[in-house]
Amino acid sequence: MKAPLRDRLVGRSLLIALLLVTVAPFISLFVTALHPPGTYPSGLSWPETPHWENFALAFQSADMLRLLWSSVLIELGVVPVAVLIATLAGFALGHLRPPGGGFIFVAFILGLTLPFEGIIVPLYYQMRDLGLLNTRWALILPLIALYLPFAVMWMRAHFVNMPHDLSEAARVDGATTWQLFWRVHVPLSVPALSSLAILLFLWTWNQFLLAVVLVDDPAKRTMAGALGAFQGQWGTDVPLLCAGSLLILTPTLIVFLIFQRHFVQALLQGSLKG
Template sequence: MIVAARERWLGTILLVILMAITIVPFISLFITALHPQRTYPPGLTWPETAHWENFAIAFQSARMLELLWSSVLIELAVVPVAILIATLAGFALGHLRPAGGRVVFIVFLLGLTLPLEGIIVPLYYQIRDMGLLNTRWALILPLIGLFMPFAVVWMRAHFVNMPTELSEAARVDGATTWQLFWRIHVPLSTPAISSLAILLFLWTWNQFLLAVVLVSDPTQRTMAGALGAFQGQWGTDIPLLCAGSLLILTPTLIVFLVFQRQFVSALLQGSLKG
């Protein structure tokens, strides 16, 4: 009994420490954003007068509406296509298990080991030769390809644990492979698909390196990528820079807080099956 209580208290203390490590940087950004412009706030000190107008100035200066629209367009082009391809590939590799599927799966696993920094130079020249530099397609197409290794492995891990009895019963009733996939396995895969969609949304929204290298027009980038241009313009104005950073981070925090139950549910489902 004493040991269980000690472990419970230890777990609570560790959670509080981790929560503090996560929250303190956001608190620091928020407090700094409320200081007068072109000042250097000394640590976590609340200003005498909170300058809430810094958020409005940052919103207008960074052209947030245009950046928001650009990010939404990129998200709508990347996430649904990546989810569809990954779900189809995961179903084939994890449930249908075709000849040569193990080799294909190993190729996707190798794709997980490739660092983005190692392929950014050849990717730049390839996008340039395709005539797509400085367009949203320069972000959309590479992101779909770069997400495939993780997305396919994620969905395969789900489908490989699906009971074969469901497919056998559907086959007896005359279901085709497409009907088997769309009417039976996809509805049962909602937690895995929704959690993958959340991850891809966050990764696309926060994409910085590709946006800076492949797109020179800030209004064609993601919001995180446009932070580079905003930093170049307001890099010496720390409060305004912090206000802009919080505005860019807010949508991702909202999405995660709204869908955190689905995300945790999918992770727990995968751990129980594995």
């Protein structure tokens, strides 16, 4: 067997194995969710009579519509603002390169080393002093700040590799800095912007720790954060809990499947430039 063919077979076998490992937990959740409510399924066994109504019951019991609306409001408060600020900062640091930009860049790198768990206590007291506890602003404002180090570095890496000939040609035509940014660089940054927005959307949707600590009302949390209250109410009903978990995961899966082409395009674009 030739070496290239053997390498392809080994690579595909590893990808298939990783795919099975990734998909297996979701299959287990789905099969468990179809068992009769109140039972304790053992192993990965298909029920004799699938109870599809578990999904409708979980949707009604958790008041998913209200949780969905709360998550949408939080997403609208976090993702557009974080992407806008990161794009402006990334353009300045990566393309304009102002004096002192290196120190600012190092500060953002240090921001990447801050785990959510390490700042949750001072963040709680800060939100309390601002009177924002148990409000959606207690999630929106910290998430914007915590996402900015990564988001700025993501956009900076994109703008660093943008050819300066485009900017010089636009300057010759009389373009201002804002016109250069908005009319030249932003249209060329759609893959990077869309992939960053997808990542921030997924992270915000799945945010659990801050939602549980900073917001007491489950109706004002993200859907992942509200899962804690749902688990406390239906923790003994394993099939119903699995059905609720799958309902919470479904929107993120749909968003990723719709925009996966933009995400992969941005990654490939960065690898080719790097």
